[in-house]
Amino acid sequence: MGKNSYWLKSGFYSMGYRLAVLIFGFGSFYFLIRYFTKAEFGAWALFISITTIIEMSRNGLIQNAVIKLIHNSHPDEVGKIVLSSFIINIVYSALIYGVLAGFSGVISDMFHIADIGPMFVYYGITILLLIPFSQFNYIQQSKFSFSGIFWSTVFRQGSFFLAVLTICMLNIKITLIDLVLIQSGCTFLGLICAYFSARKYIQITFEWDGTIIKKVLSFGKYVMGTNISSLVFKTVDQFSVGYFLNTNIVALYNSAIRVSNLIEYPSTSVAEVVYPQSAFRTSSEGDHAAKTLYEKSVGLTLALTLPVVLGTVILADYIIFIIAGPEYHEAANILRVTILYGIFTPFSRQFGTVMDSSGRPNLNFILNFSSVFVNIASNYFFIQEYGMLGAAFGTLFSNILMFIAGNIMLRRIFKIELQQVFYYMFFYYGVGFDFLQKKLKTKLQGR
Numbered sequence: 001m002g003k004n005s006y007w008l009k010s011g012f013y014s015m016g017y018r019l020a021v022l023i024f025g026f027g028s029f030y031f032l033i034r035y036f037t038k039a040e041f042g043a044w045a046l047f048i049s050i051t052t053i054i055e056m057s058r059n060g061l062i063q064n065a066v067i068k069l070i071h072n073s074h075p076d077e078v079g080k081i082v083l084s085s086f087i088i089n090i091v092y093s094a095l096i097y098g099v100l101a102g103f104s105g106v107i108s109d110m111f112h113i114a115d116i117g118p119m120f121v122y123y124g125i126t127i128l129l130l131i132p133f134s135q136f137n138y139i140q141q142s143k144f145s146f147s148g149i150f151w152s153t154v155f156r157q158g159s160f161f162l163a164v165l166t167i168c169m170l171n172i173k174i175t176l177i178d179l180v181l182i183q184s185g186c187t188f189l190g191l192i193c194a195y196f197s198a199r200k201y202i203q204i205t206f207e208w209d210g211t212i213i214k215k216v217l218s219f220g221k222y223v224m225g226t227n228i229s230s231l232v233f234k235t236v237d238q239f240s241v242g243y244f245l246n247t248n249i250v251a252l253y254n255s256a257i258r259v260s261n262l263i264e265y266p267s268t269s270v271a272e273v274v275y276p277q278s279a280f281r282t283s284s285e286g287d288h289a290a291k292t293l294y295e296k297s298v299g300l301t302l303a304l305t306l307p308v309v310l311g312t313v314i315l316a317d318y319i320i321f322i323i324a325g326p327e328y329h330e331a332a333n334i335l336r337v338t339i340l341y342g343i344f345t346p347f348s349r350q351f352g353t354v355m356d357s358s359g360r361p362n363l364n365f366i367l368n369f370s371s372v373f374v375n376i377a378s379n380y381f382f383i384q385e386y387g388m389l390g391a392a393f394g395t396l397f398s399n400i401l402m403f404i405a406g407n408i409m410l411r412r413i414f415k416i417e418l419q420q421v422f423y424y425m426f427f428y429y430g431v432g433f434d435f436l437q438k439k440l441k442t443k444l445q446g447r
Helices: 002-035 038-072 075-102 104-111 116-122 124-142 147-169 176-198 210-244 247-261 264-285 288-324 331-338 341-357 361-386 388-414 418-446
Strands: none
Touching (some): 038 116, 038 124, 038 341, 075 124, 124 176, 210 361
């Protein structure tokens, strides 16, 4: 019961805060795509893609390393680990902002968007606020606590959605730079909530320990490289469309990507809950513990996502019409292709989980880094042949190759069996069907 309590409670909060990101992020998208012109929204989409890479690279450098080290170290060293990660976070943030500010003009010229350069300059406020915000979340996750992460996300994303809703409903005139500043204010609200949630877990030893910093960087460099590679892999198609075509096409393409990205939330939520447990169990039980965790978690995620993928393929025209409006009808066929990425996402997410938690982040990095170049090449080829739709075909082709390579590695290292994944998928369908059947029977008997 204790184990079930952890999975249910952690899964509820992890899925909850991902659901909050989904609802509030999608709500903001729904109104902003109608508020701004196609060119302006295309600029905002590129800005969000780049800043997401920055935030995820920070998480990759620090988050998994901190969790892994805390579970592998003596309790007396936890404070040193937290301080070391905080120092790395500050240095990383300063370097990133220096690069963004210094190359803001180059970015504007590259994408032919005047406002995008100043947007990155003002984004520095958010970068500063995300230093303590991220640290508080790392500490909570290492303690198997997800409730604080849920509430800080609700405050951050929810306040931004309310701001966007107010602006659009009252038809207040703002620029893209104003929107970046609003984003910073909302991050501050999330930071306040994160502090009050994490303060009971905060344990810092103000003692410099270069060895721990080296350990964090040694592990984190691979995870950061993996996260960056994964995000670049996911955004190659949008950048390619923006580079080879134009920002109006980016807006069309992004409307489909926004919908198809929703399928990733179950995979990401399950991975976040599984990782701390996987790190703990592989440290104490060995690699064989990762096999069952992988097969069950992928099976569960596939059971959740597969019906959504099939439904989206059938109803793509209606979904785009409802979400983005009739002027974006061309995005329906893109959505039919990009939603298929969701079939492969559970495998890639849990591949990263078992590799990182078992102390093999280098293998995870190598696969993801290689996939970027495959995706760039396939996008270039397919865009030349099929235009906007070619970007979706190119990324789908890369996903298939990545899935095959990852499955070969998992089978050789962990003896993971693909058929077991599908066994668990149908097993969870059976569990769900039995649950609904019992509920229906109880309801009918109550009458």
